[in-house]
Amino acid sequence: MITHLDLPVILHNEKRGLLTVEDGRLDVLQLSSDGRPPRRLLSSPLRNFLRAYLATSKPDQEQKNRRLDLHSLSQKDRTLRLVKLHVLVEPINVSEAERWVDNIMSASYGSIKPFRRVLLLVNPVGGKGKAKSIVHDAVMPILEAAGCVVDKRETTHRLHAEEIAREIELDYDVIATSSGDGLVYEVINGLAVRSDARRALQIPVAPIPTGSANAVCINLFGVEDTFNIPLSCLNVIKGRRLPIDLCSVLLLPSMTRRFSFLSAATGLMVDLDIGTENLRWMGDARFTVGFLRGIVGNKGSKCRLKLKVVQDDKVEMAREAREQARVRKGTKVVGGGVNPLVNGVKTLGLNGGTSGSGMVQDHGDEVTPISAADPDDDYVPDHGPIHAAKPLDPDSTWLTIESPTSKPTIKPKTNTARSLDTSAALSQNRNDWLDGQSVLYFYAGMMPWAARDLNQWPVAIAGDGLIDVVVQSVVPRLTLVNAITGAAEGEAYWLDSQHYYKVSAIVAENLDKANQPIFTIDGESFPWDSFHIELHRRIANLLSLDGDFYASNFVQKHEKK
Numbered sequence: 300m301i302t303h304l305d306l307p308v309i310l311h312n313e314k315r316g317l318l319t320v321e322d323g324r325l326d327v328l329q330l331s332s333d334g335r336p337p338r339r340l341l342s343s344p345l346r347n348f349l350r351a352y353l354a355t356s357k358p359d360q361e362q363k364n365r366r367l368d369l370h371s372l373s374q375k376d377r378t379l380r381l382v383k384l385h386v387l388v389e390p391i392n393v394s395e396a397e398r399w400v401d402n403i404m405s406a407s408y409g410s411i412k413p414f415r416r417v418l419l420l421v422n423p424v425g426g427k428g429k430a431k432s433i434v435h436d437a438v439m440p441i442l443e444a445a446g447c448v449v450d451k452r453e454t455t456h457r458l459h460a461e462e463i464a465r466e467i468e469l470d471y472d473v474i475a476t477s478s479g480d481g482l483v484y485e486v487i488n489g490l491a492v493r494s495d496a497r498r499a500l501q502i503p504v505a506p507i508p509t510g511s512a513n514a515v516c517i518n519l520f521g522v523e524d525t526f527n528i529p530l531s532c533l534n535v536i537k538g539r540r541l542p543i544d545l546c547s548v549l550l551l552p553s554m555t556r557r558f559s560f561l562s563a564a565t566g567l568m569v570d571l572d573i574g575t576e577n578l579r580w581m582g583d584a585r586f587t588v589g590f591l592r593g594i595v596g597n598k599g600s601k602c603r604l605k606l607k608v609v610q611d612d613k614v615e616m617a618r619e620a621r622e623q624a625r626v627r628k629g630t631k632v633v634g635g636g637v638n639p640l641v642n643g644v645k646t647l648g649l650n651g652g653t654s655g656s657g658m659v660q661d662h663g664d665e666v667t668p669i670s671a672a673d674p675d676d677d678y679v680p681d682h683g684p685i686h687a688a689k690p691l692d693p694d695s696t697w698l699t700i701e702s703p704t705s706k707p708t709i710k711p712k713t714n715t716a717r718s719l720d721t722s723a724a725l726s727q728n729r730n731d732w733l734d735g736q737s738v739l740y741f742y743a744g745m746m747p748w749a750a751r752d753l754n755q756w757p758v759a760i761a762g763d764g765l766i767d768v769v770v771q772s773v774v775p776r777l778t779l780v781n782a783i784t785g786a787a788e789g790e791a792y793w794l795d796s797q798h799y800y801k802v803s804a805i806v807a808e809n810l811d812k813a814n815q816p817i818f819t820i821d822g823e824s825f826p827w828d829s830f831h832i833e834l835h836r837r838i839a840n841l842l843s844l845d846g847d848f849y850a851s852n853f854v855q856k857h858e859k860k
């Protein structure tokens with residue numbers, strides 16, 4: 300039990316100072332000699348504290364003052380800035396200072412091991428092409444200030460990150476990717492095809508948002524902090540393990556297999572990702588533009604979908620997502636506009652354990668067999684490969700959704716986004732697929748947000764072993780244009796035309812190969828004849844500041860319903 304966290308020091312201006320740790324904060328105080336109250340020079344929450352380092356002394360210099368370095372991220376509103384300061388410790392206080400350093404490090408890191416070994420992959424052409432300078436100017440200084448051991452490698456060509464992940468020694472604590480979702484996808488795919496895939500995938504991946512599509516960062520840090528570089532660095536340094544499911548997507552007839560952690564799409568959503576590459580300069584605004592363009596085209600997706608449905612009750616799915624958020628975060632749902640900078644690692648107690656309700660699962664960064672935590676898990680606790688993919692064999696219990704091959708039928712619905720009333724939707728809960736409807740898009744996802752302005756799967760739960768599937772039927776254009784307003788908040792979930800299922804397997808057949816040759820996996824395009832998706836539960840890992848996805852307004856808003 301830590302009882303004493305004050306340390307007398309000499310400040311840079313040679314005045315006397317005191318370092319105090321109290322209520323989860325470090326304060327650096329300048330003491331006055333004339334009885335006036337002390338002056339606060341720095342006040343930093345411990346969740347942002349990176350490192351305390353007491354210089355060693357040579358045998359003949361034991362009677363000299365010792366330098367103590369303090370590195371932290373100072374925080375003003377949502378802005379984090381690296382602060383490095385040093386003070387001097389007098390010889391008489393050295394033993395106390397050594398204890399103080401140990402104490403502040405364990406209070407700041409809890410069960411997280413400091414000084415992580417980081418493989419940092421940098422895509423110099425991702426997003427607006429600024430990754431190299433962002434890494435040089437902002438990322439490396441923060442990681443180094445935290446004492447991380449960084450192996451930085453630039454990718455030189457497409458799929459280079461995948462090649463690296465296939466070959467690396469598994470002696471990193473984290474693989475950080477400075478790019479967009481594409482590099483995370485490549486790393487996951489590289490790790491997943493290894494003969495020791497199950498062990499390799501235990502190394503968590505932590506994205507640093509220097510790409511244009513950074514859906515993972517939205518899901519980890521929220522809409523407002525998606526591009527918060529220092530926050531993403533803090534996640535590399537102190538993030539907690541977040542086990543996620545992977546989809547194994549088998550393409551027929553080529554029998555090509557890819558792993559997906561984010562999404563699979565047909566129809567309008569393909570145009571949104573692939574049809575907007577020339578708009579990359581816009582950043583993530585390109586997706587709204589793509590959506591509007593797609594609606595104007597109003598192309599349907601001619602397909603036969605077979606879904607192994609586990610849950611199709613929208614009210615129940617929303618309730619479960621809410622409950623999940625409540626249980627994971629403690630007694631109160633957090634998120635939804637709540638600053639992850641505040642939620643972050645705040646539950647670390649001074650003793651290094653967790654404080655508060657005790658309901659927060661602290662995964663730390665130890666490699667634990669996931670199956671030990673969840674008896675229902677299909678995780679195989681060996682360190683071998685992921686079993687080979689084979690075509691699925693849907694039976695009559697699967698739901699079949701087939702677009703008519705004749706002219707699309709447009710069925711106007713009364714429930715537009717503008718007139719969306721959740722309580723009305725709750726009482727109606729119309730989620731049944733009516734035969735004869737045309738499919739505008741099929742979009743399967745593993746995390747809530749597809750883009751900052753699209754919370755497409757608001758009831759997605761990390762590592763629940765289920766794929767969230769949206770099948771949007773063709774409706775009048777105005778309905779979809781109106782739906783854009785609530786899309787960022789996940790409100791389109793309640794549209795009658797947006798059919799929503801939690802499934803454990805999918806077969807999607809292309810009924811018009813000439814006009815819709817491709818589908819996308821995690822935003823990358825592939826030839827589409829048919830694809831079969833099965834799920835591997837909690838087999839891969841990301842890092843997040845509280846061990847879960849960022850909790851959306853959607854989960855909070857419907858709490859009382």
Ligand SMILES: Nc1ncnc2c1ncn2[C@@H]1O[C@H](COP(=O)(O)OP(=O)(O)OP(=O)(O)O)[C@@H](O)[C@H]1O
Pocket residue numbers: 422423424425426427454455456457458459460478479480481482483485509510511512513579822
């Ligand atoms: N040096 C390189 N030259 C060309 N392409 C590269 C290089 N390094 C990586 N790539 C490729 O860049 C692509 C885009 O990466 P990523 O998705 O991470 O960034 P992005 O800017 O968000 O792109 P997108 O908008 O397509 O998601 C990936 O397919 C990756 O293989």
